[in-house]
Amino acid sequence: MKHKVAVTVNGRKHEHEVEPRLLLVHHLRDNLGLTGTHIGCDTSQCGACTILVDGKAVKSCTMFAVQAEGKSLTTIEGMAKDGELHPIQQAFWDEHGLQCGYCTPGFIMAAAYLLSQNPNPTEDEIRRGLEGNLCRCTGYVNIIKAVKSAAQTMSTAPARKTTVAAGGN
Amino acid sequence: MIPAAFEYARASSVDEASKLLNKFGEDAKVLAGGHSLIPLMRLRLAQPAALVDINGIKDLDQIKESGGKLHVGALARHVAIHGSSVVNEKLPLLAEIAGEVGDNQVRNMGTMGGVIAHADAAGDYPTLALMLDADVVTNRRTIPARDFFKDLFTTALGPDEIVTEVVFPVANGPHKYVKFRRRLFDWAIVGVAAQKMNGGWRIGLTNVGPTPVRATAVEKALHDGAKAEEAAQHASDGLDPAGDLRASPEYKKHLARVLTKRAVLQASGQAEGKQ
Numbered sequence: 050m051k052h053k054v055a056v057t058v059n060g061r062k063h064e065h066e067v068e069p070r071l072l073l074v075h076h077l078r079d080n081l082g083l084t085g086t087h088i089g090c091d092t093s094q095c096g097a098c099t100i101l102v103d104g105k106a107v108k109s110c111t112m113f114a115v116q117a118e119g120k121s122l123t124t125i126e127g128m129a130k131d132g133e134l135h136p137i138q139q140a141f142w143d144e145h146g147l148q149c150g151y152c153t154p155g156f157i158m159a160a161a162y163l164l165s166q167n168p169n170p171t172e173d174e175i176r177r178g179l180e181g182n183l184c185r186c187t188g189y190v191n192i193i194k195a196v197k198s199a200a201q202t203m204s205t206a207p208a209r210k211t212t213v214a215a216g217g218n
Numbered sequence: 219m220i221p222a223a224f225e226y227a228r229a230s231s232v233d234e235a236s237k238l239l240n241k242f243g244e245d246a247k248v249l250a251g252g253h254s255l256i257p258l259m260r261l262r263l264a265q266p267a268a269l270v271d272i273n274g275i276k277d278l279d280q281i282k283e284s285g286g287k288l289h290v291g292a293l294a295r296h297v298a299i300h301g302s303s304v305v306n307e308k309l310p311l312l313a314e315i316a317g318e319v320g321d322n323q324v325r326n327m328g329t330m331g332g333v334i335a336h337a338d339a340a341g342d343y344p345t346l347a348l349m350l351d352a353d354v355v356t357n358r359r360t361i362p363a364r365d366f367f368k369d370l371f372t373t374a375l376g377p378d379e380i381v382t383e384v385v386f387p388v389a390n391g392p393h394k395y396v397k398f399r400r401r402l403f404d405w406a407i408v409g410v411a412a413q414k415m416n417g418g419w420r421i422g423l424t425n426v427g428p429t430p431v432r433a434t435a436v437e438k439a440l441h442d443g444a445k446a447e448e449a450a451q452h453a454s455d456g457l458d459p460a461g462d463l464r465a466s467p468e469y470k471k472h473l474a475r476v477l478t479k480r481a482v483l484q485a486s487g488q489a490e491g492k493q
Contacts, residue, residue, distance in 0.1 A: 069226030105326040180402040181321025
């Protein structure tokens with residue numbers, strides 16, 4: 050039997066009838082067309098599918114869509130505003146916190162949660178805060194740098210104010 | 219993988235959840251944090267006929283001290299337990315353990331009741347519950363932890379019985395949980411918890427058998443005045459752990475002894491830590 054699921058994703062309301070076994074990540078990707086949230090493993094370990102559910106980082110592959118009823122979700126598509134990258138996105142660009150980019154949306158959402166809880170984390174706190182996300186390319190060094198740099202930008206600049214890199218080249 | 223199809227219902231009270239479990243029959247499962255159940259369903263190692271979602275039940279996530287005991291509601295998430303001022307004051311070992319479960323994303327979802335009811339041999343809370351003589355409270359009765367964990371993934375819970383809270387004693391003396399694992403977010407290969415309480419030590423072992431183990435021989439040796447390293451030699455007394463991908467039975471027994479020594483020394487504030 051199908052169930053109604055009404056969710057607010059990146060500020061927009063969506064209502065669908067879904068099978069209970071539909072994973073939230075599949076709902077986002079297949080029903081809502083939000084393919085920025087990736088699926089990297091089948092074991093709840095890699096964190097590529099991380100999104101915010103009512104502000105908390107969650108692996109959307111380990112939640113059924115029906116569990117999201119009435120909740121407010123933020124995916125990677127909801128981070129940039131008015132054509133400007135979110136400071137965390139900008140920092141990943143500036144610090145080259147990625148290589149293939151597959152894990153990046155998950156890292157950015159996990160970092161967003163981390164910085165919401167701890168706006169000025171130490172390197173150790175960043176490493177611990179991102180322990181639920183795997184990157185198979187970078188060795189994490191530039192990811193850590195990116196989160197550190199984003200924390201600085203976000204603490205000094207007014208909320209969400211960021212400039213597009215003077216040529217991201 | 220996509221889980222097998224199942225019926226789904228939300229419960230708004232414990233009573234309603236119990237009735238739904240009854241209605242769906244014994245192949246129904248309770249859905250709390252889902253972070254053990256959903257991975258098993260995706261691998262189709264679990265194919266419940268129905269899930270009863272208890273996440274909407276109010277007040278089941280409360281954490282409070284009452285009558286000199288620490289009451290942790292079944293839906294209290296690891297993140298809340300870790301950050302709770304009451305837990306940090308009354309049973310800081312539990313706060314420490316909660317902060318070592320999985321990763322941030324897992325801790326945002328996983329629950330006390332889920333870990334207790336799932337009864338994974340590598341679960342951390344069952345060890346603490348057993349060694350501290352905690353009580354598991356359900357919608358029907360109160361079950362002492364020593365009677366609750368029956369076997370691997372097997373508890374004293376009846377088919378329509380639901381854990382509502384776990385009641386721990388207050389203990390805020392020296393304590394340590396040493397969780398040995400390859401990566402931060404992993405389950406324990408072996409874990410050892412040490413808590414000083416009422417003048418004696420309580421020592422609990424994780425993942426060295428189908429259920430958690432209380433290392434009474436170590437507790438007795440410490441009580442009789444043995445040094446930590448001598449007492450810790452008894453940590454593997456009577457153990458018969460199953461080997462797994464990460465550790466042979468012999469290695470797990472070795473870890474039980476070494477980690478027990480570390481846990482007691484670190485709890486006592488002695489420098490012999492990571493080596």
